Amino acid sequence: MLVLSRYTIQFGQYRGQTFKWLLENAVGYTAYLVDSHQKEQEHTACQSMTPMMANKDDLTRYSRAFPDFVKEVRFHRGLEEAKVRSLPPGQEGQDLVGFGKYQSETLQSLYESKDEDKISYVNFLRRMTSDPGTKMEAAIKYICSRDQAGNAAAAAATMAATASTRPARKTTIMARRAASKKLVQATRVQHKRPSRPGMTYRPAPFRSNCRQRNPKRRQRRTPFRPLSFLSSEVTISKE
Structure with a gap:
């Protein structure tokens, strides 16, 4: 592992940096490289041993020695899979x-x-x-x-x-009005006077027992006083 830690990356934006430096300063970038390389190995039948592939193999073997970095690679893969599921x-x-x-x-x-x-x-x-x-x-x-x-x-x-509550409330109000109307009609039938042959009975309109007094129209009248101060004999003076 000491020898692999001194290997340098041969491509990318951190070209020339050692594997140890990558795991200490660019964890996300290194996890992306390792994860993409593992996917290539899983989906590719024939693996060409190019210098770039060999360099990625060395980086993958070196990173497996660190459990925390292995968890980071798994998290990165889960993040990519979740991103694909969230596309629809x-x-x-x-x-x-x-x-x-x-x-x-x-x-x-x-x-x-x-x-x-x-x-x-x-x-x-x-x-x-x-x-x-x-x-x-x-x-x-x-x-x-x-x-x-x-x-x-x-x-x-x-x-x-x-x-939904408005129709029910309207129905309740209409039912109350119908019940009140039936009650009024039943009361009028009970108090109906017997009609004579050939006559129709019309119920009298409702009137209140108390009279409405208007002080402006109904003024208090003074009681009648007999004209006692006049004499029975009236004298007419002639000039």
Whole structure:
């Protein structure tokens, strides 16, 4: 392993750097190289021993000596597979978070989780802003889209519930009016006076027992007083 650690990469942007330096300073790039090389070996029947392939083989053998790096390669492969699953429309939640302590969680499982720590983490992402093209930006967009869809569904459910209760309320009001009308008709029939032959009875309109007094129209009259102050004999003076 000491000899392999001094080998240098023969291609790419870190050309000339040792394998040890790559695992210490460019873990993501090295995991991508190792994962892509393993996929090529799995899907290719005849393997050509070119200098580039030999250099990738040496890098893969050297990286297997570090368990943490092996986990990073597995995570990178899972990230690529989840990205392929999230390509169809409506399947964006199948992508992995890809960062933070919940990097192995899918976006859908993180958003729908009932765990208090995950809920607080989602609320934290709602307040964050990120650089374009990063995994954090993808996670924030997914959370915002789910929030908007949830608000729209809640508003539609409220409108549907309101619309369903209006006909029932109208039916109740109409039933009450019909019952009141029947009660009035029954009361009139009970108090109906016997009609004479050839006569029709018309019920008198309802009148209140108390009279409405208008002080402007009905003024108080003074009591009648007899003209006692006049004498019985009236004298007429002639000039």
